[in-house]
Amino acid sequence: MAMKRAVSSAIRSITSSPPAFARHLHASGGSKKIVGVFYKANEYAAMNPKFVGCVEGALGIREWLESQGHQYIVTDDKEGPDCELEKHIPDLHVLISTPFHPAYVTAERIKKAKNLQLLLTAGIGSDHIDLNAAAAAGLTVAEVTGSNVVSVAEDELMRILILMRNFVPGYHQAATGEWNVAGIAYRAYDLEGKTIGTIGAGRIGKLLLQRLKPFNCNLLYHDRIKMDPELEKETGAKFEEDVDALIPKCDVIVINMPLTDKTRGMFDKDRIAKCKKGVLIVNNARGAIMDTQAVADACSSGHIAGYSGDVWNPQPAPKDHPWRYMPNHAMTPHISGTTIDAQLRYAAGVKDMLDRYFKGEEFPAQNYIVKDGQLASQYR
Ligand SMILES: NC(=O)c1ccc[n+]([C@@H]2O[C@H](COP(=O)([O-])OP(=O)(O)OC[C@H]3O[C@@H](n4cnc5c(N)ncnc54)[C@H](O)[C@@H]3O)[C@@H](O)[C@H]2O)c1
Numbered sequence: 001m002a003m004k005r006a007v008s009s010a011i012r013s014i015t016s017s018p019p020a021f022a023r024h025l026h027a028s029g030g031s032k033k034i035v036g037v038f039y040k041a042n043e044y045a046a047m048n049p050k051f052v053g054c055v056e057g058a059l060g061i062r063e064w065l066e067s068q069g070h071q072y073i074v075t076d077d078k079e080g081p082d083c084e085l086e087k088h089i090p091d092l093h094v095l096i097s098t099p100f101h102p103a104y105v106t107a108e109r110i111k112k113a114k115n116l117q118l119l120l121t122a123g124i125g126s127d128h129i130d131l132n133a134a135a136a137a138g139l140t141v142a143e144v145t146g147s148n149v150v151s152v153a154e155d156e157l158m159r160i161l162i163l164m165r166n167f168v169p170g171y172h173q174a175a176t177g178e179w180n181v182a183g184i185a186y187r188a189y190d191l192e193g194k195t196i197g198t199i200g201a202g203r204i205g206k207l208l209l210q211r212l213k214p215f216n217c218n219l220l221y222h223d224r225i226k227m228d229p230e231l232e233k234e235t236g237a238k239f240e241e242d243v244d245a246l247i248p249k250c251d252v253i254v255i256n257m258p259l260t261d262k263t264r265g266m267f268d269k270d271r272i273a274k275c276k277k278g279v280l281i282v283n284n285a286r287g288a289i290m291d292t293q294a295v296a297d298a299c300s301s302g303h304i305a306g307y308s309g310d311v312w313n314p315q316p317a318p319k320d321h322p323w324r325y326m327p328n329h330a331m332t333p334h335i336s337g338t339t340i341d342a343q344l345r346y347a348a349g350v351k352d353m354l355d356r357y358f359k360g361e362e363f364p365a366q367n368y369i370v371k372d373g374q375l376a377s378q379y380r
Helices: 002-013 042-047 062-067 084-088 107-112 131-136 149-164 167-176 203-215 229-235 243-249 269-274 292-301 340-359
Strands: 033-037 071-075 094-097 118-121 140-143 195-199 218-222 252-255 279-283 304-309 329-331 368-371
Touching: 033 084, 062 071, 071 084, 094 340, 107 131, 118 340, 131 368, 149 167, 149 203, 149 252, 149 279, 149 304, 149 329, 149 340, 195 203, 195 243, 203 218, 203 229, 218 243, 243 269, 269 292, 292 304
Parallel strands: 033 071, 033 094, 094 118, 118 140, 195 218, 195 252, 252 279, 279 304, 304 329
Antiparallel strands: 140 368
16 A cells, blocks of 8 residues: 555656546557567677567567567668658557667657557657657656666766777777877876766766776766765765856766756857866767767867767767767767666566556556656656
């Protein structure tokens, strides 16, 4: 009873009254049309039976869904008026998408999707969905909160070290038959003693701070919410209420906030100018938190001495995306949150939510991004 009340109260905290025209999520039974949009694995699909996050793996839920009489269509073809996804928009009930190969769910697509009730994100970060349009249409948007936070925090630690040690040019030398220690050493540093600030200290930010603790750095964080004093004590991280006060102090800045109306374009030319000259920036949060050209210009001028991350705007990044060509970057495709371990966790989370949806049960409260016409608090 107490558990039920706690869940109801947590759900209430992200909701208020539903829109009059809400599509009733748990109202109807019967066979559902479920569409999944994932990246295609081609020759890699058969190399690992646990590789479930791709089109071929289909989150490992095909047999389970089809045995219950549901239709399950999986594709990577998500762009343009003639794509496979577009064909199913008018009659799908559930769309499973993933940040790694985002199916952009625009207001226009939502308007066309007359049967749509549920948008599930296989992973974390549902900014590829027009959340306001989803809320206005009475749709439910949920993600697998927490599913890949360790994967991302570990990856961020790696990127910080890669930039600090100037690893990428060293790797290129090894691969191309060169040997020029000076060409690497003149801008390689230790992490110890440096000031590192995370902007956003939620699940990933906190795990990163814990992982950085043994490196003996000065740790700072900015968030809309001050963290638990116990965790502050454990990590030694100091809170900066004003992001513009944190930025000039940092040798390394790590972005760990969602993409929202408030964070979109937050790192523009003016904010980058407030960073220390020679700052290193790691961003595995979302590409659109940065002004793309401002980052490329600051890398070219040397104001940013290194930029690394796995998130771009848009995705897949076009061949001429400026971040592919800027100096001193250590960019990759969107990979940090899609390790095999993470895939198994977010596949299990999606299956659990589908199961609850079929049974008319609530989802874990922390998974809701849009419910009953309201966005979760950090997206408002
Ligand atoms: N690259 C990847 O593979 C990958 C995987 C998972 C998550 N992510 C990204 O990382 C983000 C963070 O994930 P998380 O699990 O830590 O989320 P989280 O919700 O646990 O933490 C987000 C933190 O950001 C803070 N925040 C939100 N808006 C803010 C603002 N305007 N100013 C200051 N702080 C603000 C929140 O208070 C919260 O503490 C996700 O939203 C997603 O975009 C990327």
